[in-house]
Amino acid sequence: xxxxxxxxxxxxxxxxxxxxxxxxxxxxxxxxxxxxxxxxxxxxxxxxxxxxxxxxxxxxxxxxxxxxxxxxxxxxxxxxxxxxxxxxxxxxxxxxxxxxxxxxxxxxxxxxxxxxxxxxxxxxxxxxxxxxxxxxxxxxxxxxxxxxxxxxxxxxxxxxxxxxxxxxxxxxxxxxxxxxxxxxxxxxxxxxxxxxxxxxxxxxxxxxxxxxxxxxxxxxxxxxxxxxxxxxxxxxxxxxxxxxxxxxxxxxxxxxxxxxxxxxxxxxxxxxxxxxxxxxxxxxxxxxxxxxxxxxxxx
Numbered sequence: 001x002x003x004x005x006x007x008x009x010x011x012x013x014x015x016x017x018x019x020x021x022x023x024x025x026x027x028x029x030x031x032x033x034x035x036x037x038x039x040x041x042x043x044x045x046x047x048x049x050x051x052x053x054x055x056x057x058x059x060x061x062x063x064x065x066x067x068x069x070x071x072x073x074x075x076x077x078x079x080x081x082x083x084x085x086x087x088x089x090x091x092x093x094x095x096x097x098x099x100x101x102x103x104x105x106x107x108x109x110x111x112x113x114x115x116x117x118x119x120x121x122x123x124x125x126x127x128x129x130x131x132x133x134x135x136x137x138x139x140x141x142x143x144x145x146x147x148x149x150x151x152x153x154x155x156x157x158x159x160x161x162x163x164x165x166x167x168x169x170x171x172x173x174x175x176x177x178x179x180x181x182x183x184x185x186x187x188x189x190x191x192x193x194x195x196x197x198x199x200x201x202x203x204x205x206x207x208x209x210x211x212x213x214x215x216x217x218x219x220x221x222x223x224x225x226x227x228x229x230x231x232x233x234x235x236x237x238x239x240x241x242x243x244x245x246x247x248x249x250x251x252x253x254x255x256x257x258x259x260x261x262x263x264x265x266x267x268x269x270x271x272x273x274x275x276x277x278x279x280x281x282x283x284x285x286x287x288x289x290x291x292x293x294x295x296x297x298x299x
Contacts, residue, residue, distance in 0.1 A: 055079050060095035068108035069115050073098065086118045087127030087144065102128055104165040120147035129165040138178035157222030159183060171219045180220045188214035203233040208247035228255060228263035240264050
């Protein structure tokens, strides 16, 4: 056979063999997952040391950096996370005291976050002072302890101040709908600046015992006279009803004429010397003695 023909045949066979294998896909290679790293005893010890190093001092109580009602207790450099009761915040005044306090007493402006509220009846949180749910009721509020409320009413003329948690003058509370004019339904008359500086007084048109002091001439504050007296607008002072014709009968049905007279003319109080002299004049009474008769002895 011709050598050339043999070479051509061999080349043709090789070509066919390459085409038959070239269309096959190479099976995908699989990579074994890397074994999960387990911390060694040394690494565990380092992690524990890192946790212990979070204590600013070996012992004490320290506020959380962002949450006002969260704090940490450190004992021998071991840290424990703690949480105040709902409605209370951590008092960071002293690191030696573990104390939760009312938010009214603590500045939480730098760590404003708080735990999720746990509301109860009339208590937005379990503990604290809270305004009445009706925004138009200014003189009532709630004091909550462990989710149980106690309703409190401010003295006459005062309203609940949400910022301080106590009853104050309406102009100090600065609560919408609870201004002096809203609460008292009274407007101070326009006066000169000279009179305004004297904080003028005006009678309460609905109650003879009370009057209004207009602070700086424009902010009314309600004040009152003691029992038995009424406000005398002519003198700007508290006086006895007999001296104020329009209020002469104000206490009729409340106080008798005798009670009113005794209030106006109280008996002088005894001085210490007078009390001692009166005590010295009193002679101690001797216990009574009973003579026993012969008949009683015989019995």
